[in-house]
Amino acid sequence: GENVEQHPSTLSVQEGDSAVIKCTYSDSASNYFPWYKQELGKGPQLIIDIRSNVGEKKDQRIAVTLNKTAKHFSLHITETQPEDSAVYFCAASFTGNTPLVFGKGTRLSVIA
Amino acid sequence: ETGVTQTPRHLVMGMTNKKSLKCEQHLGHNAMYWYKQSAKKPLELMFVYNFKEQTENNSVPSRFSPECPNSSHLFLHLHTLQPEDSALYLCASSPSTSGRAKNIQYFGAGTRLSVL
Secondary structure, three states: OOOEEEEOOEEEEEOOOOEEEEEEEOOOOOOEEEEEEEOOOOOOEEEEEEEOOOOEEEEOOEEEEEEOOOOEEEEEEOOOOHHHOEEEEEEEEOOOOOOOEEOOOEEEEEEO | OOOEEEEOOEEEEOOOOEEEEEEEEOOOOOEEEEEEEOOOOOOEEEEEEEOOEEEEEOOOOOOEEEEEEEOOEEEEEEEOOOHHHOEEEEEEEEOOOOHHHHOOOEEOOOEEEEEO
16 A cells, blocks of 8 residues: 655744745555645644645645655745644555545745 | 534544544535544545445545435544554545546545544
8 A cells, every 4th residue: 555754753943934844655556645734723734735746736835746666755835834734744655546645744944 | 614524623532432523514416425633644534425335445444434315415433443443533524536536526624533
């Protein structure tokens, strides 16, 4: 089955700097890669996703890149703000009947 | 608000107690999920229901018993739990369990469970 590795487990950046979180997956059949943000006391919220037919997707300060050959994908947050502080999870799945498989999460702290 | 409501938000129970977690979604979705979230571990999928039918049981111990009376409500009945079952239990819903719609999952805020 699918296995998703996520790094780093914790990340601290200064406000205004960029943050990058990386994930690798094992199943070459996976074709959907979402990122979730979990704030304290809340459930994970989908912030951006990418499908295997594109290499990059951007939404304001957030971007995701996908390298299908190397089987890794990354989340990029630019101009970080304190409200970006949260735990971020990557996930992977094949859009059939297989469930989402999540990484262990990255705790991002943005220091003002 | 995500449209997925979980109650209670916090629960403390002894190992001999019986309790239930409740999840309700107001999104018109047909699929609902239970996940377990423990510290420093990936989200663990427990159960999947599609149109009230259980489609996945991810080798969950029988002391966890799900119930899905309709597409909007999902319960997790707890009985004789162990301290290692202490975790955040998350409910999610999605339009369906297959195709692109499966992957758009909306999560509730979770129930923080402590087993003493």
